[in-house]
Amino acid sequence: MEINHLREYIAFSTTMSFARTAKELFLSAPTLRSHIKLIESELGVPLLAKRDDRIEFTPTGAQFLSHAHKIVDAADTAFDECRAFARDSTSLLIRTYNYPPFEDLIATTRGGFLREHPEKHVGIRFVSSVQPSLDLVAEGKVDVSMVVRLVENDELGTDEGMSAPLPEGYEQVFYGCERGVCWITESNPLFDKDVISARDLEGFTLLLPHTPEMINAGVAMRAKFAAAGVSINASNAPFESYEEYFFSDMTRGFGIALYRDTTKHHYHPGMRVFELDDLAIPCNLYVMCDEENLDACGRLFWQRFKAAIEDHARTTR
Numbered sequence: 001m002e003i004n005h006l007r008e009y010i011a012f013s014t015t016m017s018f019a020r021t022a023k024e025l026f027l028s029a030p031t032l033r034s035h036i037k038l039i040e041s042e043l044g045v046p047l048l049a050k051r052d053d054r055i056e057f058t059p060t061g062a063q064f065l066s067h068a069h070k071i072v073d074a075a076d077t078a079f080d081e082c083r084a085f086a087r088d089s090t091s092l093l094i095r096t097y098n099y100p101p102f103e104d105l106i107a108t109t110r111g112g113f114l115r116e117h118p119e120k121h122v123g124i125r126f127v128s129s130v131q132p133s134l135d136l137v138a139e140g141k142v143d144v145s146m147v148v149r150l151v152e153n154d155e156l157g158t159d160e161g162m163s164a165p166l167p168e169g170y171e172q173v174f175y176g177c178e179r180g181v182c183w184i185t186e187s188n189p190l191f192d193k194d195v196i197s198a199r200d201l202e203g204f205t206l207l208l209p210h211t212p213e214m215i216n217a218g219v220a221m222r223a224k225f226a227a228a229g230v231s232i233n234a235s236n237a238p239f240e241s242y243e244e245y246f247f248s249d250m251t252r253g254f255g256i257a258l259y260r261d262t263t264k265h266h267y268h269p270g271m272r273v274f275e276l277d278d279l280a281i282p283c284n285l286y287v288m289c290d291e292e293n294l295d296a297c298g299r300l301f302w303q304r305f306k307a308a309i310e311d312h313a314r315t316t317r
Contacts, residue, residue: 001042003075005035006068008045013065016055017102017118039064073092089121090298095136095145096126098262101286102175109308113146113301122301130209131240137170137290143298145307147172148213148258150180150220151278151282166288173309176316179259180281186270187251198230198279207253209245210236221281228279246271256281 012034013034021031040047040089047061057065095102103126129136133145166172182196190196206221208214218234218317225232238244245255247270257273275281287309291299 001039002035003072005039006072008032008035009039009068010072012063013057018055028135031057041077050297051096054278058104085121088119089123090295090297090301091123091125092294092301093125095129097146097148097258098126099178099258099285100262101259102165102287105308105312106305109305110301112308116304117300120297120300122297126240130211130242130245131221131222132211132213133288134166134170135154137288137293138167140293143208143294144302145288146175147286147288148217149284150217151177151201151284152220152223169178169288170288170290171306173306174313175285175287175309178283178285179275180256180283181259181261181273181275182254182256182281183246183271183273184254185247185249187249188254188272189251191272195277196274198225198228198276199204201232201254201276202227203232203252205233205235205250205253207245207248208234208236208248210238212305217256224279258283 006023008025008027011025012018015021015024018029020034025032036047044255045060045063046058049056049058049061086158092108096106104122110124113122114120127136127142129141131141133147136142136145148186182201184191190200193200206218207228208218215236218236222232222234237245237248239248246257259275287306289302289306291302294302
């Protein structure tokens with residue numbers, strides 16, 4: 001039963017004339033008749049009766065008119081409230097790399113934002129994807145994305161900036177830094193070795209997703225190992241998900257991840273996560289957003305969140 005048909009039924013009750021009501025509603029009289037017949041068909045009872053060339057409501061029709069008013073009033077109230085809610089609410093998809101400190105900052109910022117703006121509503125969902133950060137934001141698959149870049153030198157805490165300029169309208173905020181770790185599967189001959197060094201990985205293949213970010217990471221990692229006198233290979237494969245990446249079973253392959261990444265591979269008995277005892281893998285973390293893709297409430301939250309990110313970067317240097 002359509003709300004507009006109920007509105008037409010209420011309008012008809014004020015004239016009891018198909019012709020006059022149809023003219024007021026900019027409909028044809030046959031169309032109006034058909035809409036009321038649809039209501040009658042759904043109810044299974046007649047609502048109108050013709051007596052002495054006059055159209056009258058049946059007793060059921062008169063009772064239904066009262067309900068029609070209530071239904072339309074309730075719908076109007078719901079529409080008004082939802083429109084008002086929409087103006088003061090937003091839903092954000094954020095790619096976090098399963099990195100708890102960043103997720104904690106999101107939660108803390110959201111709590112402070114809602115205390116400052118009790119009339120606002122901010123829904124947040126975390127997204128995991130191997131797709132490039134810029135593409136995710138540009139295609140609207142996420143609203144905010146963490147970006148990880150391997151630092152070419154070994155000094156943590158330095159904002160080196162990104163290697164390529166961003167499109168107009170995009171913002172990128174330096175979040176801070178984190179150590180990188182390596183991981184291997186139980187098929188790797190080093191799986192049970194007590195301490196693993198860079199030299200132990202001589203001739204091994206670094207396995208990475210096939211994205212511009214990870215291709216650059218592979219180049220930087222090969223240079224780091226070469227500086228330590230170790231030669232490794234890099235292979236970028238088109239993985240569909242991080243799970244597929246983490247559980248790629250390469251006998252002489254290894255991967256990299258963030259130290260405080262909490263994806264399940266860190267706890268899986270068939271995976272080993274470790275730091276090299278003689279080679280640092282520092283990473284810079286950034287946060288990317290295209291503010292133009294956000295609604296008004298989303299933009300207000302982004303400004304608050306951006307300030308929190310910048311404050312975090314200052315206090316953790």
